[in-house]
Amino acid sequence: MLQLKSSTRCSNSSARSRFLHLALAIFGAVSMLQLASCTKKNAQPSHVIKIGEYGSFTGSEATFGVSTNEGLKLAIKEKNAAGGIKGKKIELISYDNQGKPEEARAMVQRLITQDQVLAVIGEVASTRSLAAAPVAQQYKVPMISPSSTNPQVTEIGDYIFRVCFIDPFQGLVMAKFARENLKKAKVAILKDVKSDYSTGLSDVFEREFKAMGGEIVGIESYASGDTDFKAQLTQIKGKKPEAIFVPGYYTEVGMIARQARQLGMKDVPLLGGDGWDSEKLWEIGGEAIKGSYFSNHYTTESDNPKVVDFIKRYREEYKGKTPDGLAALGYDAGQILIAAMERASELTPQAIRNEIAKTKDFVGVTGQISINDQRNATKSAVVVQVADKVNRFVTTITP
């Protein structure tokens, strides 16, 4: 301020020279900036392998992101303890997208162009994977989604993979289970309009269940974040369904179960998908949720040594916490990526991508995983029944 004041008081020649100085200073600053960023661009340390992860660590779906992150971190920690890949340690860079799709996109952009990661792992929710996948595809960096089940995710391009089953399969599993195992003929649907996972799953279930001769007696919707579902449930009750399919997230399902029981639907089981999988479901749903069924990626009741071993190590690492399906998928996604890097002749995104695509009969915690031509994982699903603080294994359904 003071300087500028004096400058105007000075003679014109001085003003001109000051102007010149200013211009020089700006030019200098710009070129410094350029230099700084150039050096930054080229500075790729060769002693570590960078892997990026994006997920919702805050926001209302934070447990999804946190579980996946814990599973992934465990996989990487174990590999690093065993000497890393080709003598190099793996460095995981995780960014929080606060559960916002456009933020997810920005974070992948940042992971790839600024942090120069070799591969990206994420997201849980299909909405956010769909938003971010085109970026990974554009820069030709492989992305593995641990648990986005919407089919469109991997249709984005040949660099996008997943290690979980897809909604058409999951919807089929539940339709088959409802029709053949539970022998239900009339089912109502209560879906979350704010989530495409929920609407997608609902569509598949409706189609498959009708094809098997069942009847969908009513479709109602809610929006995630709601706490009152009585209006919709009263409507559903009037249609007298034998079961209600609720393809939502555990955050709302517990409340839906409680209110359904309060409205007098005492022995109508709820059916759902992998979005139910969380310890919180038992807590919030309490007595009301017991006896309901949902499809999941794995069961903690398995006696498969791989699963038993994983649960043991996970509990050691995270203070006795039981890994949910998302943690298991995060672990599997990490292991498949690590295995692909191990096999790749050189550590480039291109080579890693090709090796991920060749994954066959990989024995993961969530079952045997093979990546097919659509870059989806072919694997089986389990159906579990909610019991007292545990999900009882009911049946396995293979594709």
Next chain:
Amino acid sequence: MTDQHARGLFLRSMPSPFLVTAALILLGLVIENSTNAYTQDVVLWIFTNIILAASLNLVSGFTGQFSLGHAGFMAVGAYLSAWCSFRPEFQALPDLLRFTLLPAIGGLGAAIAGYIVGLPSLRLRGDYLAIVTLGFGEIIRVTLLNTEAVGGARGLNRIPATEGWLEMGLSPYLAQFSIASFWTVVTITTLWRIVHSQKGRIFLSVREDEIAAEAMGVNVTQAKVRAFVISAFFAGVGGSLFAHSVKYLSPATFSFTKSVDIIIMIVLGGMGSFTGSVIAAIFITLVPEFVLRPLQEITKVDLRMVIYSLILILFMIMRPTGLLGTREWSDFAWVKKLMRAISQLLKRGSDGDSSSSTSPSGASR
């Protein structure tokens, strides 16, 4: 050139829009060659935010009508523009022209929505109008959520963006940057000229005192509806630029929180100052990205929103008029002096040289 003349030239006018656009494009060239793609994206968001903040400022800062639904107009513009860019009818147009015109289409759609929202202001004022705008914003969002043609909850993905003109050395990013800076300059110039015109004074009179304005023969209702329509138009333009730079739209983006973000910008910058809106938009886009995010990586806790809201509260208490109040860049003493110095400089130059039809005269109104 007299001192009076210099005042006339600079005081209530803007720098030449053409010059500013040219300078911005030059800046775009520097940014393209010196930064990574992530930073480049952030720079594009700045333009969107400037347009959104400036357009809301017309309604809230200059006309005094509190709107909580600006994100709704942005959504209309974004979705309409994105939807059009998928349509084969539009593919016939040359790439650059198409993407330069799309914001105008988005803007027109939003302007119609603005007209509808503006109508209740026939009867409502203050907090009641605010809550109605909030309601309209929510209605727009829920409607988008349930419209399968624009993807519903899934959102619209892979929205086309300009491919530039490679033969002429115009890369996709630079083309996008140029279109964004073009529309930013158009927005600011138009809004600036509106509020500094005779008609624009009507807006200010409505803000200062509706009853007095009405007594003076001002059609208050018409003024409010006009402010809403113009503001919504530019919000739609901003939305369109957003759609084609982020290339992904989801109804969740346009929630109440987004409207609040824009309000925060104009309040921080100063209600009734376009200069303030521009500065605040730049600040609010950059700080979370380059200051708070690295901080999160150090602390491992997401303190971004906590710090952000603390700054907001402290700002309101310490400096309630915002950064600039109602002052514009040209109202500052040092700017005036600098301008006078430059005009004297130019005068000396033009005395010796050919003509004085150089840059500053292009800046006159």
Next chain:
Amino acid sequence: MEASQQEFLQHLLNGVTLGSIYALIALGYTMVYGILQLINFAHSEVYMMGAFAAYYTGRSLNLDQSPGVLSFIILLVAAIVACSVLGLTIERLAYRPLRKAPKLNILITAIGVSLLLQYSAQIIFGAEPKLFPEVLADRTLFTVAEVEVRTLDITIFLVGTLAMGGLHFLIHHTRLGMAMRAVSVNGPVASLMGINVDRIIMWTFVVGSSLAAVGSVLVGLKYPKIDPLMGMLIGIKAFVAAVLGGIGSLPGAMLGGIFLGLSEEMVVAYLSSTYRDALAFGILIVVLLFRPAGLMGTPVREKV
């Protein structure tokens, strides 16, 4: 009785219960607005904090092991104390310095406080939902035409009505209330009459925050899932209810709440559940177009 009639009865009950909840929160908005002409956006976060205060009290005292009226009262007191302290702190630190600032600035500050509480709560309590201690069982009180009327439904409705009546009494029949009204009409003049304006405003916040606290405990019992973002949606709805009834009017808040609850319910019942929120706002807009000051509000004539 026909099935459709029975269904209608159920919807009616659902709507009134939901509406009573909105009304309870809306009373807090309207109370502060009536005295200060300030939309206290942070009210919904005070409500959220009340729920968490009750949650942690309940957990540390293991109250869900010993359900009963006593436990309920302990939770209620904990929530009221926590909310009052929080309300006072917000008033003292954020709103008081701005008392003479333009309305919009205060509103922005309120939004800022609201964001601050929301995100601090996410960091302190964690973002995952928690189960509110179930100290009062939601028993069936009586059954009308196969529609079960539950204790909590009745409690919430009664508490809402009582709170409205109590507030009405407080404002119109006590010295404090008279002072509040005086401050509402003209602060500076009230202070000339020997009223301590700051103290009256503090009391207003204590009363408003206590209402939020009572609401949070009751809603916590009715919908036992609590999380840091729980205030957002209910806050906006309650605010809409307050405006619908005519902000600043106590019976208006009650009426607005029930009106909103019922219309949401009926929208789901007879139109479409996908447009539930949009149609609620649509109704609000239509009502405001015909009654610009809300259902019970008195239009204010501005003088030159």
